[in-house]
Amino acid sequence: MSDFSLHRGSAPLLVSLPHNGIELPPAIAATFTPAALRVADTDWHMAHLYGFALELGASVLVPRWSRYVVDLNRAPDGAALYPGRVETTLCPTETFAGVAIYQPGAAPDKFVVAQRRARYWQPYHDALRDELARLRARFPRVLLWDGHSIRGRVPRLFDGELPELNLGSADGLSCDPQVQRAIDHVLAAQHGYSYVINGRFKGGYITRHYGQPQLGVHALQMELAQRTYMDEDSFAWDGARATRLQSLLRTLLQAGLAAVT
Template sequence: MLAFKVQALNDSRMKNITHSLIQRGLARVLPGVPASLPQEADRVQAPAPVLVSGQPETPVVLASPHSGRFYPEAFVRESRQPLNILRSGEDSYVEELAASAHALGPMFVHATFPRVFCDVNRAAWDLDPRMFNTPVPAFVRATYRGLAGLGSVPRIVADNRQIYRARMPFMDAALRIRDYWMPYHATLAAALRKTHARHGISLLLDLHSMPDAPEAGSPDFVLGDAHGASCSGLLIQAAEEVLQGMGFKTSRNTPYAGGYITQHYGRPREGLHALQIEMRRSLYMDEKTREKHTGFSDLQRALAQMTERLTTTLQTREING
């Protein structure tokens, strides 16, 4: 039964993150692209695109896909928006908020690049064809989000502002998928495989931050389980109990039910659970200056307590899909 760890995470739903598919796609559409391109000058000092730390000491895996703060110089230079606007969608400091929870034993996966450059919470080839000035291959499949400019390589940021001064070659987007999207998902999938192999069950806590959401009653936390499809009800209930017990206001699936990551990795019937956690930014930082304030430690503690409770729930109670 445990043979599924390798197979389930490499089935047809994972085909768009395999190296062979991406390389074949690049070679077919852009002949002559070498298998390994030299690094651009502005990436010489760049961090690795994804960092992973810890061992699967618990059945929980923590991930922060949108808190990366390395903005390549060429990207900023080519953008028609200033850096402060490019940073508007950044989940600032989420990897630091997760530090106390990580210390409890979960593995932790963290993207170092920003979502405005490459958004790993979208399917690999969810791209707006209107972004490009070269042919777009048939395997590009834009969803409504991609067509709106919010695909894996976004076209817009903050109040529908255009990011680029001109349309780009498709190769530019394809190489971001190869060099950023693919390593992130390969690393996350490996962490989940290791965790499930050790514990027979796993829970991905996909950590994000959000602006105030008055349309949803201004919750402090939004817990997204793809409307019940990505994790056991016992787990989201346990998370709610901890957070509400600490005085936080929570919402389920409104306005965020979970993106590609939650929907893709959450397979409760196979013992793979995924829960998206959105935290209100004003709880821990000044959204204008991006400076942390005194609420930071409170939110850090809340994440740790929630993680501890979820770990106990996974270890001591039968979790059914």
Template sequence: MQAFTLTQPVGPALPVLASIPHSGTYVPDDIRVLFANKSVAHLPMTDWFLYHLYDFLPGLGVSVVAANVSRYVIDMNRSPLPLELYPGRFETKLVADSDFQGRSIFSSYPSQQQIDLYTQQVHVPYHRALQQCLTSLQQAHGKVYLFDLHSIAKSATLIHAELDKDIYLGDRDGNSCSGQWTQMIADEFMQHKFSVQKNQPYKGGYITHHYGQDANVEALQIEMNQEVYMQSEHAGDAQLAVQSQRFIQAKTRLEALFVALLESLEH
């Protein structure tokens, strides 16, 4: 079981790292047999196809760490220790027991032994890779920019009403990166005709919170409405999704956006 895929940049590395923690789809048999029903086995909380959507990033000089293992096994964007990211609000755990609609995921919750095993085999290696990349880039450049990339279905959940924006930026209310950097990203998205909202309903998860505590890391979560790049009926079918006009057009817009953004970092 390979916990993640690390894709190194083509050519010189920019001081930019992308994390994709929720696109993994691998579920070991000992976890899959615990699922409450067949609909859970379709992994509806997955951030579908982001590895494909952002596969242009290494060609622009960006390092990418992407999870291969599903968040239904262990969530790379949650702390292994008790940590409320949204006090007083619904949020999923290191191993989620219910989905965003409050429906049970497991007929029998994984044992502590299983949770400990996948923490060591999946969560720890993923974060080790992130930290090693950040350290290497810091040694070469000083300041590093971390993008934690996500997507979410537009439908209403226990967290939010039906989504009406394209992009939701989270900087932990200005604590994981500078407000100036967040606004620069927001402006770039808006210039490329994406609608944007900041810190509502998503402020950033554990990755943004944890790595953004480093003064030399500007950590920002980018949550994308899945309507921007895919049709809901394509969930789980990469071949159909990535060949659709919606996907191709969204990817083209995103690549143009990142080209402009990364050029601004080099000047």
């Protein structure tokens, strides 16, 4: 079984969902604490939520493994995304709540981290790079949409309650202003959700590394507060909330597509 699934689409749009995975390799799971086995910090149901993207002709890349195995949205050298702030590492050792992921003495050392980077991190990024190259061979400009979600309250990571929609473009560096404006316009025109642009979440490694507008790749990260489509305590999908949110997400992706074509 593959480490990820990739649907190759026909439009200049790639939706990456790097924290959707929930599986744990048995040998790694055996080293986890009971709390960690819940993989609570998953970006739950992202592939389901963005299922409509296939109708737009999007390519969709979805990993199999949990971010607790390796974080696909972190730099391979472990460089911090937000220096000075608490954040998880390439191979996290604590949950968002600060609870130990590993049993005493079982946390990965630098050699294990290097092995996981090669075994689990690299294949996803090879697929991401190759799919962007395939799309760029067909289209002069491509939109990379990195989809994420998180609990609305995570005191260890940010103060108060997170806005429902958090758009990141690395402070405008990962896409052309035209693309940013198209998405901003949709967000400003809707009144159902609170939102912020380049707030607490400005875009992770994927957005910052692959977003190269000068080369035709325009990248944006959307971090959703999970209350918009699910129950944050039970992790259960909420169909009514999700359907409402999907309508807006569809409009956002359509606006982004129009801006790059």
